[in-house]
Amino acid sequence: MDSINVHSLLFLLFAAVACAFAVAVVVTSNVVRMAFYLVVSLGATAGLYFLAGADFVGAMQLMIYVGGTLVLLVFGVMLTAQGPFISMRTRAGEWIIAAVVGSSLLGLLLSTAFRVDAWKPPAEAREQTASVTSSRLGGGLLGYRVDRMEQAAAEQADPTLAKNSQGMSGYLMPFEVISVHLLVVLIAAAYLARPKKRVGPREA
């Protein structure tokens, strides 16, 4: 019997937590609990990111998602969580349809996931070194790709390859666009959510 692979063990742990709480989000009908389960699930996902060697993304997940977005959601929950809306039951028929359709989608995705040979686990675990990807990601945003050095070199050597460049292609433009987008969104959100003059239930 081989010794237990710590990496695999951790993966299983995080994966189980992430999946279980994701399912819990679905199953519970109490919106407050839902929010909590979602936090746990997303947190565990961050752990998965770390395990996959994406430490920066994992950190962002924790900071932006768990720390930011979910706080926003919790606020929303708190603002709307009045008696009848805390737990709203769905009719059983919808559950059945959702279960059937969902399980068929799940079956489809799972069968695809395990079908492609290239996605099978490597024969032996690769040595995992502690790495910091933030600087590489930063470089990547600006168009300096640490991971594409060979390609870049090849393109430099042979200009015909450069036409559809695979080498030093960065994400500066999207990055800028997103920054502006974020700004616009925040303003819009603030505008939408501002209190109206005329407040009160139109219908019971």
Add this chain to the structure above:
Amino acid sequence: MDLASTLPTLLGAAWLLPLASFVIVWLFGPRLGHAGKHAGYVATGAILGSFVLALIALLSWTGKHGVFVEAHHDESHAGAPTAPPRSESSPSKSPVQFRLVAAAAEGEHADYAHYDHEGKAYYTGDWYTLAKFGKLQLTIGYYIDSLTVVMFCMVTLIASCIHFYAQGYMHDELHDVEDHEVTLSDGHHLHRRGRYHRFFQYLSLFCFSMLGVVLSGNMAMTFVFWELVGVCSYFLIGFYIERKSASTAANKAFIVNRVGDFGMLIGMMALWSSLGTFNFGDMAVEDAASGETRSQAGIFSQVRPGPSHELVVPEGMKQAAAATGSEDTERCGYWLLVIAGVGIFCGCVGKSAQFPLHTWLPDAMEGPTPVSALVHSATMVAAGVYLAGRFYPVFAPEALLVIAVIGCITLFIAATIAITAVDIKRVLAYSTVSQLGYMMFALGVGGWVAGMMHLVTHAFFKSLLFMCSGSVIHAVHTNDMTKMGGLRKKMPWTAYTMLVGCLAIAGAGIPFLVGFSGYYSKDAIIAQAIAYKEVNPLWGVTLFVAAGGAATTAFYMFRLWYMTFSGQPRDAHKYDHAHESPKVMYYPLVVLSVFAIAVAWPITIVGDAAEGSPLVHLLNQAVPDGVGSMEGAVRGTLAASVAIPSEHASHVDAIHSAATMLAFSTALGGFLLATLFYGWKYLDPAEVRNQFPQVYRFLWNKWWFDELYDALFVKPAHLLAAVAAWLDKNVLDRIIDGSAKVTLVASRYDDWFDRLFVDGLVNWFGRWTYGVGLAFRRLQTGSVRQYAMFVVLGTVVLFFLLSLFLGTAVGR
């Protein structure tokens, strides 16, 4: 010990014992003890004797042939001498015995070894000649292989249990009975004499007939006993002859079965007139002219001759094709072969209640519950599957495709109907239909052993379930599950044995470790279905249907259990009067539940090297020649796209573990859903009902099959009958004024045509356009959540279609 003479004697005696019991009870029934009480002892004694004899037969079989066939590689066999099976002839009417020739070699896959041998072991011979014309013979004979022996043990064991059980269940019939279901015109309930002895009389006749089907050595004898089990079923369904529903159900059962027999007759005729024999196996016959004994080829070796046992068009069929003036005798003869196969299968469709002839079985629940347990779940309805298995060598791939598709449709339809049924026996009846569909499906996709194994395991757990339901009905005097509930506390034996049955039918087990009997057989079927999908992407949809059926099975079985035994009693009056059944009734339940748990367990018997389930190994000995040794997939001649994978294909590790996981997860899903609805009451079934009224009505009315058949067949038949009678009365007198009438009628038809078609077409088009618009409007529900569902559903369907049509091009 010479098995060639002892086996027929043993099984023949086991076969005739119930007949003796029938004759005794028929002639002296009411005089046997008080009100015929001893008739029950006579019948039970007879079937117990049969069981003991069958057991001895099984032991002597294993003593001679062992449980395990020695496994070896196919490669080692390639160069082996391919002599025809050796025959040992003994004096007059000698049974011919074909030895099992097992080449010695080591198997690598210990669990799923290949059993490749030249000619499986079987014993066949004739006992009695009904009629003889030239070289044609109709005989009563036997064909014994390990399948026969296993079936004999299974049938006699279950029948013995049920005989004991019936002594308790039919106790009321010992004295005068007041039938509460029959109200006379004067408002009173019917009062009648008890018919205890008559019940056991029919039961004995049934056992005799059923064993005859199993033992049968040729098609004619099979047909004889096929009809006899049919008529026994008719008697037993109509046991309460005073109830109109019962006698109608009995008639329906018999007539629907006859529809199947119609096809079976066609198949038999096609075989008979081209092969000139009905014998399954090769038989030694004495040549009248020369007096010497020669071997006459049976159906199987005519269809699959030679060392490789590949399916070929027999010479007789080519000649028959040539007689019709056909050019391509090979192809035409192949057609004949397919017709023969499909025809025989029609008989199986009728008896095993497969779509489209499944409608009789639920109605057959009008009979007493022991009958449902014995006849309509474990034995007679399984005879169709048994025959399909027995006749397997004759089925061309095209015929197998028909079998697979019919099985698949059946298992799906029946499972959906069972969801809504509230009559406890009807749920079980539909479950039976569905499980029989599974077996047929397994046979159709090439899983001979899988199908036969499911036949055996299903017989145990389904008769157990029926007997439990009988016990419940005996206690609460109703079939309606909505009036039960909470009975677990009142009748623990029944409740927990039934739970065993439910777990077994759902195929519960710990994956890769151990499980109830259904776990093994269902896994094998699913595995074969996966293997089938690998070679037939076009028909891969059958796998999904089978998986969905498995989930549905688990759902409705646990729904049944929860509704009956858990929760609060829904009808306090009935609950208060409920009580556990007497010992004579629940002891058989315990016996059967032991078998329902363990019959397929892989127990290693000391002295035998191989691992795996003894049941599987025994069945493996009976795998028809040319089926077990198929390498790769066999393709059809007419429809070349159809391929039947070898059963070895499903033993590949990847497929098998996938099947295990699939079967397990579907069963678990069904179980959880049932628990959500009925166990925890987290979801309310009434809500679902109100939400999908059309679907509910559709299922509640059993897909409107009865109404459909009534309109499609029964009414036209009566109409035709009326026409025939009318012709007789009027054809001579009314010819002249008939012509005037014809003119009148013609003008009326013209008018009718004008209104209906010319006008109707225009109107219809307008309505159609409007209707389509409306239909699309209804899609726009405005509900965000449904839109989300549409997106997901669209994705799934898109991928599904892509895999269906591009499966071969894209995949791998």
Add this chain to the structure above:
Amino acid sequence: MSSALVLLSLVVFLPSVGALALAFFPRKSEDASRWFALATTVVTFLLTAWMAIPGDGKSAQFQLGVAEMQNVFNVSWLPSFGVQYYMGVDGISFPLVLLTTFLSVLAMGAAWPIAKHVKGYCILFLLLETGMLGAFVALDFFLFFIFWEVMLLPMYFLIGIWGGPRREYAAIKFFLYTMLGGVCMVVALLALYFNSDVTKLIGKLSPAEWRATHLLDAYDSRIDAAVTGDARTFKAVELMQADIASGAATEHTFNILAMQQLGQKTDAFDAVLLGGKSIQWWAFVLLFIGFVIKVPSVPFHTWLPDAHVEAPTPISMILAGVLLKLGGYGLIRICYPICPDAAHDLAYFVVTIGVVSMIYGAFAALNQKDFKRLVAYSSVSHMGYVVAGLGVWSAAAATGYDADYWKMGMNGAMFQMIAHGISSAGMFFMVGVLYDRVHHRNLNEFGGLFAKMPVYCCLAWVIFLAGVGLPGLCGFIGEACVTLSVWKFSPVLAVVTAFTVILTAGYILWAFQRVYLGAEYKGPHEEALVPSTWRERAIGATLVAAAILFGVLPYQTVFRYMTPSVDKVVADLVAWQRRDDAVAPAAAMAGASTEPEAATPAANAVSANE
């Protein structure tokens, strides 16, 4: 030979002797008449039953394994026309004779409730029995025809006097139909007679075949006893030739066996008569109509329901059990062997008639409200099997003249005749038992009889299941053999044949449900529904026992008597077919043949075989 004369004459005429004796009985002694008539039938039955014990050929007992006629005797009757008092039995006729005497006993037993003119009834009944038996054993066509007509008259009166409300109508309908058949038959009879010429047989028959026709029996006494063996036969032929040349004897013959030889081996009946068709073609058609009316087959069947509905119970039993069989017997004894060419031509037509009868009768039965009418239509359906089974001429050059399937069909048809004799007589009896009690037959006004008459219902159940064709009972064997043999002849017709099994189950079980099952009786005279009497039980149980016996032991009870003779009929016809196929190409070359048959490869095959 004289023992045969005595025995067969006794069997045939014992009932009429009894009838004669009854005529002297006092009018009032009803019970005595009944018992005497019953005794007569019983004695006749015992005589035939004794004959049925397999013998060794020395006594008059039936000899198994012999295909030819046994117990033959041959006495000149009207020498100028060559009419002889000529009888004998073989495997085809003997089982039917036995069936007749057996059913006569039971029918007489079933006649006890008849209270009107008991003596007259008994006399007519016994005369009827003589007619039936005579028709089965007669080997002279003329004699056969006389017995045929002798049956008709008692039957007419039995229906017309003792029948139900519409008895006159039914009797006349029966009479006219049968007369129409008789006319057809007499025309064919005369056509065959005047074209027959026994001198044409000279040189075509072997000595054994000469002997088998019994044509020369009359000349035996004129030959010196010292001449034996084949020489004796040739001498007799010479004598016959001389007599015919001198005008002392006629060359025409009514001898059925001689006519068969003429039809199969000579061109006596091959001359063109009308519309380009030969004498034998027309004779076949006329005879076929005559016999098929008796069977009866669609479209000549409408007399049957009416006759059955109006006839008293025992007469229905005889009518269904025996009279219908005469049609089938005529086909196999007369139509097919005498007119093989026409039979071969019209084989498809014959089988189609049979199959249509099956399905049409079944459909018509499904719609009946009168119980007896339903049983009558079931007879039409069941007798369709007989016609179909006889006609499945599946031997052909392409299959190497494989006649086994035809043998199977014909044996099955013959078995079906016997089995139907049991089951339909039983069904009519069961209906009669009910009618005696409640005096109506409306299917929808019965129900719940099981509680009131359990033994009777049990017996009825078995009989009706025999009608369904359940294995183990008599109906199965015949139907199975016929059905299985049809495919070889024509798959399309076979499919229709197989379809009938559904309908049969449908109408019988449905009727059974309405009459016997259910909770309570829905019709009038409920108080009259008393349990069955011992007499009724005895008759019913006998029929049930017979049904089971025939179903379980078909070989011992029927086939071992029947098969050799039936097989011989088939073998003779197939031998004719071989010869005909071999001759056809030569005839085609001569330009004489009207049918362009592509028989050359077949002829080659024959010559290769020979």
Add this chain to the structure above:
Amino acid sequence: MNLLTEPIGISHYLAVGAVMFVAGAVCMATKRNALGILMGIELVLNGANVNFVAFSSEYLRSGPRASLGLDGQLIALFVIVLAAAEAAVALAIALNFYNNHATIDVDRADDLKG
């Protein structure tokens, strides 16, 4: 196969992603609370993100050439950011809806029904 001793492959990540994705989709279909649907969307986005990260990782494959490289991680980052933006806007819409209709039940928001 033993999950504990064998190394982890992309397939396993994809499986986790699939479960989260389906959970999100089912969540969207079954929750009547607008915020529940929002959470479902978050789950769906996360499921997709897991896949991106898995494809970009060089530890889960036999060779580094096969992986998506930094692109996957960058896209994952964008997704996270956009999810934040989406959450903000959606929350604003939900609150607005709540203010106007005094309910958070999306089944009541069927003004677009055809």
